[in-house]
Amino acid sequence: MSLENLLFEIVEGVATVTVNRPKAMNALTLETLAELGDVVGKIVNNPEIRVAILTGSGTKAFVAGADIAMMREMTPMQAREMSLRAHRIFAEIEQSAKPFIAAVNGYALGGGCELAMACDIRIATENAKFGQPEINLGILPGFGGTQRLPRLVGKGRALELILTGEMIDASEAFRIGLVNRVVAPGELLAETGQLARKIAVKGQPAVQLCKQAIVNGLEMDIARGCAYEVELFANSFSTADQQEGMAAFLEKRLAVFRDC
Ligand code: CAA
Numbered sequence: 316m317s318l319e320n321l322l323f324e325i326v327e328g329v330a331t332v333t334v335n336r337p338k339a340m341n342a343l344t345l346e347t348l349a350e351l352g353d354v355v356g357k358i359v360n361n362p363e364i365r366v367a368i369l370t371g372s373g374t375k376a377f378v379a380g381a382d383i384a385m386m387r388e389m390t391p392m393q394a395r396e397m398s399l400r401a402h403r404i405f406a407e408i409e410q411s412a413k414p415f416i417a418a419v420n421g422y423a424l425g426g427g428c429e430l431a432m433a434c435d436i437r438i439a440t441e442n443a444k445f446g447q448p449e450i451n452l453g454i455l456p457g458f459g460g461t462q463r464l465p466r467l468v469g470k471g472r473a474l475e476l477i478l479t480g481e482m483i484d485a486s487e488a489f490r491i492g493l494v495n496r497v498v499a500p501g502e503l504l505a506e507t508g509q510l511a512r513k514i515a516v517k518g519q520p521a522v523q524l525c526k527q528a529i530v531n532g533l534e535m536d537i538a539r540g541c542a543y544e545v546e547l548f549a550n551s552f553s554t555a556d557q558q559e560g561m562a563a564f565l566e567k568r569l570a571v572f573r574d575c
Contacts, residue, residue: 320347322372323354328365329511330358331504333372340379341371343426345397347382352404359411365515365522368507369434370418371427374500377417377443380425383452398457401426405433405459409530412523414514418507419443419494424482429458432467435526437493438507439485440500445493446482466533468493518556518572 322333332354334341343351358367371377381401386394408415417423417434423445431437431445439445447460455461456477465473468491476483485497498506514522524547532540551557556572563570 316350316353318350318354320344321350321354323357325361325364327512328363328515329508330361330364330367332358332367332369334370334378335372337371337373337375339382339384340376340422341373341427342379342382343401343430344382344385345400348397348400348404352400352407355404355407355411358413359407365413365519366511367413367415368418368504368511369415369430370504370507371420374421374442376421376427377419377423378427378430379422380427380448381458394457401429401458405430408433409435412526414511414522414526416507416511418503419445419485420500420503422482424448425456425460426458429456429460429463432463432493433459435530436495436510438496438498438503438510439488439494440503441485441497442500443485443488443494443497444482445485445488446480447477448480448482450478450480464493516572518554518560518570519574520554520556521551521560524551 320334320336322335324331332351334347336342336347358364381397389397414436415434417431417437419431419437419439421440421443423431423443425448428445428447447456447464449456461477464476472491485494488494489497496506528544528547532543535543555575559572560570
């Protein structure tokens with residue numbers, strides 16, 4: 316599929332996807348979603364890619380939501396189809412063995428906030444703003460916001476954000492745990508890239524097992540989650556990386572992981 320609305324590059328095992336519709340604040344159209352689905356599939360299936368970064372083009376917006384002009388005339392059936400399409404892509408990001416980092420460079424509203432929340436780690440610029448303004452359009456979040464926001468920031472804060480539709484700035488997003496870190500706008504891609512590379516040099520089986528344990532374990536009660544961790548922990552001892560990591564520590568040298 317040719318990419319009209321996204322930029323996609325791979326450098327040293329780190330893929331960067333940039334939503335590129337700056338005239339519409341990088342709002343997500345059906346075409347943009349289709350391209351995103353295609354690119355996420357490529358990231359998941361390309362063994363050269365170890366970590367992915369999602370960002371928006373320009374300095375104003377990460378993604379200002381689903382495209383309102385496109386949604387205006389949608390029937391309930393079409394809205395359902397669009398919501399399902401986005402949910403499939405966002406679930407693929409969340410369930411992918413590879414870590415996804417959102418580099419939030421401005422407005423992350425509606426579907427944009429939801430896209431950032433589907434990622435594993437969020438880094439925001441000082442001028443970033445987050446919100447679920449759907450209530451002001453007479454609808455509700457449809458790309459996972461009612462489910463992922465309360466899981467990240469708690470029920471009360473999620474309800475306040477979703478019922479008022481008000482935006483919060485990056486420092487408030489940091490305070491409530493919606494973002495991991497806030498950086499100066501000029502430093503966003505350097506900081507995110509540095510974090511991505513830190514993760515990319517680890518042994519991939521361990522990276523994948525860590526993500527799997529946290530993402531899936533969070534959906535379980537504590538006893539089942541801990542039992543799940545036991546199984547994944549045991550699995551990590553069947554890897555060559557475990558042998559190498561422990562030998563390297565005991566021999567006082569750097570580990571050379573082989574991703575197996
Ligand atoms: N869809 C379509 N176009 C959008 C858009 C969106 N979500 N957000 C911004 N744009 C367009 C504007 O219409 C405008 O286009 P024109 O230049 O052709 O008029 C252009 O981007 C620039 O926007 P503004 O002039 O409004 O810029 P601003 O700096 O004054 O405000 C903003 C920026 C606060 C992001 C404001 O544009 C805004 O509030 N956007 C809508 C945000 C929103 O409601 N998002 C939720 C969408 S619903 C959703 O996402 C549902 C879901 O769960 C999937």
